[in-house]
Amino acid sequence: MWLHASCLLEFDIPVDTPFLLMLRPRSGNQQWVGREQYVLTPSVSAVEFTDPFGNLCQRLVAPAGEFSIKTSFDIQVADVSDSAPGAYFIPVEQLPDETLPFLLPSRYCESDRFSQMASSLVEGVAPGYDQCAKIVNYIRETITYAPGEGQEIISACEVNEKTQAVCRDMAHLGIACCRALSIPARMVVGYLETLEPMDLHAWFEAYVGGRWYVFDPTQDNLQGGRVAIAYGRDAADVAIYTQFGTPVDLQQMQVSIEQIPAPVY
Known part of the structure; x- marks a missing residue:
C-alpha cells in the first residue's frame, strides 16, 4: 500500500539551541520512499549524517523565537507485517x-x-x-x-x-x-x-x-502499514528530536498518516 505521513513540531526557543533530529524514513527491503518534503521555519542550514544504526539524522541550530519542523512523505509499505511462527533460533x-x-x-x-x-x-x-x-x-x-x-x-x-x-x-x-x-x-x-x-x-x-x-x-x-523512522538499542537511541542547552518548550506536535492511491510522479 501507499501511505502519506506527516509530522509537525512547533517550538518556542528561548535562545539559539542545537538540535539533533531523527525524522526521515529511509528506503529498504520493507519500505520505499516515493516523495519527501522537509521544511524548517524559519529556514536554517542543516547537516545530515547516518548514525551507527543506519538512521538518517539531521543537525541544526534553531534560532530564538518560534521554530517549526514539518516533514511529510509518500511511502510504499506492506499492509500487514510479516509473521513466521516456527522461525528458528540462530545460535x-x-x-x-x-x-x-x-x-x-x-x-x-x-x-x-x-x-x-x-x-x-x-x-x-x-x-x-x-x-x-x-x-x-x-x-x-x-x-x-x-x-x-x-x-x-x-x-x-x-x-x-x-x-x-x-x-x-x-x-x-x-x-x-x-x-x-x-x-x-x-x-x-x-x-x-x-x-x-x-x-x-x-x-x-x-x-x-x-x-x-x-x-x-x-x-x-500485525495489520496496518508501518513506517520505520529510527532503529536503536532502546529509547535512548531513537528520540525524534534531542535539544541541548537551555530547555525548550514543545508547543505542538501533530502526526498524521493515511492510505493514498499509488502516486504518479
Missing part, C-alpha cells in the same frame, strides 16, 4: 555481526536481569519466533496499553512492576526478555496506519529465522 556464534549489539543489555533494557523470568515464560516453547510471540502475549496480558500516560522514559525493570504503560516502555520489556534468551532485539520508532489515537509509535523487532520480524505488544495483530 550466537552464527549471528551476523551487525545483530550483536542488540544482544547486550542497554540503558533501558536490562536483559541481564531477565534471564530467569524469560526462561520461565517460554518453558516448553520452541526456540526462536515462538518464544518472542510468547513474551509479547505475556506483556499484552499483564500490562494495559495506556497511550499518552508515560512522559518519563522508564526501563524494562520498572515496566515489569507496572500494570499499564505506553508503547515505548512495553517494547523495552519485550526487548529485554528476548535478549535474555540470546535473541537479538531492537527498538523501532515510526508510524502505524491503524493506531488510535494517532501519534508516533514504538514497537520492537527480533532477529530469528535469518531476518528481523515485527513484534508489537500494544496491538492484537
Whole structure:
C-alpha cells in the first residue's frame, strides 16, 4: 500500500539551541520512499549524517523565537507485517555481526536481569519466533496499553512492576526478555496506519529465522502499514528530536498518516 505521513513540531526557543533530529524514513527491503518534503521555519542550514544504526539524522541550530519542523512523505509499505511462527533460533556464534549489539543489555533494557523470568515464560516453547510471540502475549496480558500516560522514559525493570504503560516502555520489556534468551532485539520508532489515537509509535523487532520480524505488544495483530523512522538499542537511541542547552518548550506536535492511491510522479 501507499501511505502519506506527516509530522509537525512547533517550538518556542528561548535562545539559539542545537538540535539533533531523527525524522526521515529511509528506503529498504520493507519500505520505499516515493516523495519527501522537509521544511524548517524559519529556514536554517542543516547537516545530515547516518548514525551507527543506519538512521538518517539531521543537525541544526534553531534560532530564538518560534521554530517549526514539518516533514511529510509518500511511502510504499506492506499492509500487514510479516509473521513466521516456527522461525528458528540462530545460535550466537552464527549471528551476523551487525545483530550483536542488540544482544547486550542497554540503558533501558536490562536483559541481564531477565534471564530467569524469560526462561520461565517460554518453558516448553520452541526456540526462536515462538518464544518472542510468547513474551509479547505475556506483556499484552499483564500490562494495559495506556497511550499518552508515560512522559518519563522508564526501563524494562520498572515496566515489569507496572500494570499499564505506553508503547515505548512495553517494547523495552519485550526487548529485554528476548535478549535474555540470546535473541537479538531492537527498538523501532515510526508510524502505524491503524493506531488510535494517532501519534508516533514504538514497537520492537527480533532477529530469528535469518531476518528481523515485527513484534508489537500494544496491538492484537500485525495489520496496518508501518513506517520505520529510527532503529536503536532502546529509547535512548531513537528520540525524534534531542535539544541541548537551555530547555525548550514543545508547543505542538501533530502526526498524521493515511492510505493514498499509488502516486504518479
